[in-house]
Amino acid sequence: MTLQDKLDAFKADFKGGKAPYFAPPEIHPVMERATAELIASGQAGRALKAGDRAPEFILADPDGNAVSSAELLARGPLVISFYRGVWCPYCNLELQALQESLPRFRELGANLVAISPQTAPNSRKSQRQNKLDFPILSDVRNEVAAAFGLRFSLPDYLVELYKSLKNDLPAFNDDPAWTLPMPARYVIGQDGVIAYAEVNPDYTRRPEPESLLPVLQHLLAAK
Numbered sequence: 001m002t003l004q005d006k007l008d009a010f011k012a013d014f015k016g017g018k019a020p021y022f023a024p025p026e027i028h029p030v031m032e033r034a035t036a037e038l039i040a041s042g043q044a045g046r047a048l049k050a051g052d053r054a055p056e057f058i059l060a061d062p063d064g065n066a067v068s069s070a071e072l073l074a075r076g077p078l079v080i081s082f083y084r085g086v087w088c089p090y091c092n093l094e095l096q097a098l099q100e101s102l103p104r105f106r107e108l109g110a111n112l113v114a115i116s117p118q119t120a121p122n123s124r125k126s127q128r129q130n131k132l133d134f135p136i137l138s139d140v141r142n143e144v145a146a147a148f149g150l151r152f153s154l155p156d157y158l159v160e161l162y163k164s165l166k167n168d169l170p171a172f173n174d175d176p177a178w179t180l181p182m183p184a185r186y187v188i189g190q191d192g193v194i195a196y197a198e199v200n201p202d203y204t205r206r207p208e209p210e211s212l213l214p215v216l217q218h219l220l221a222a223k
Contacts, residue, residue, distance in 0.1 A: 003097040003208050007090055011204050014089075027161060034158045038201040044182060047149035047199045054188045055147035059115065059137035062123040067113065067137055073190050076109035077219045079212060082150055082184040083116040083136060084203065085172050086126040091183065094206045095130045101209035102133060108216040110187070117142045117173040117181065140174075145181035150199065154178040187215045195219060 001009075015028055038044075048054065058068045072078050081098055083091045095114060105112050114136040116123060123136035142151040154162070154169075159178045162169060170176050183203050187196035196215040198207040 003094060003206055006093050006097075007204055007206060010089060010093065023165070027165070030157060030161050034155055035202050035204075037155065038152060038182070041152075041201075043149070043152060044199045044201045047182070047184065047197070048186075048194060049197045049199075050194050052194050052197075053192055054186065054194050055144065056192075057144045057147070059139055059144065060120065061135040061137055062120045062127060064120065067135065069188075072111045072113070073188060073192065076111060077190060077195070077216055078186075078188045079105055079110050079112040079216075080184075080186040080188065081112075081114045082145055082148070082181040082186075083114040083126075084180050084183065085116055085118045085169075086122045086129070087167055087172060088203070090203055090206070092126065092130055094183070095126070095132060095136075097206075097209050099130065099132050099134070101212075104213060105216065108213070108220050110216050110219075113137055115139045115144055115181070117145070117175065117179070119172065119174050122172055139181075141177065142175075142179050142181055148181075148184065148186070150181040150184050151179050152182060154180065185212070187212055187219075189219050190223075 056069050058066050061067050102112055112134040116136050117139050120138055123138060126136055139145055145151040169178055182199055182201050183206060184199040185207055186194055189195045196212060
């Protein structure tokens with residue numbers, strides 16, 4: 001089963017209210033409205049894309065260690081997944097799929113990191129639950145996401161819905177702002193130029209990890 005098949009199956013169960021998902025049916029049009037508005041805003045098209053130079057960053061891993069994109073790129077290409085948080089089941093399914101592909105990424109000389117606005121304890125929880133062998137870096141206030149053009153503010157009506165569902169982003173992120181990154185996947189070459197970019201304002205849609213392999217193979221062959 002592909003990653004998108006798993007995401008679609010989860011979405012069908014969630015909308016159908018199948019156990020253990022008992023969300024009130026009236027929430028679905030609200031979330032779909034927010035997604036449609038984000039798509040219509042055109043922000044995804046303004047995010048960094050293949051051929052752009054990637055911003056450099058230094059972020060903390062769940063243990064508080066500083067992780068530098070420059071140091072990672074000195075070792076090989078860098079795969080980045082921008083991740084909304086441990087509370088997002090679609091993101092967790094994506095991380096699990098990336099973990100399955102991690103050995104192949106490493107064979108091709110690449111490192112993999114996820115970047116999330118959540119606090120370190122939430123990143124550690126996500127790593128445990130998803131059995132990850134790669135770090136989730138803490139992007140405080142979504143500043144790196146903003147540099148990539150991914151940060152957006154939740155509309156007021158979606159904030160109210162999240163509050164009603166006890167999905168407290170300010171607590172998850174230790175940040176009073178209700179912002180998130182659009183889910184995105186990047187491959188950055190050792191020259192700092194983005195070789196692959198996939199940004200989707202619909203958080204239920206994610207690219208297959210295998211789609212990165214030809215890009216990484218090309219980068220390896222070009223060394």
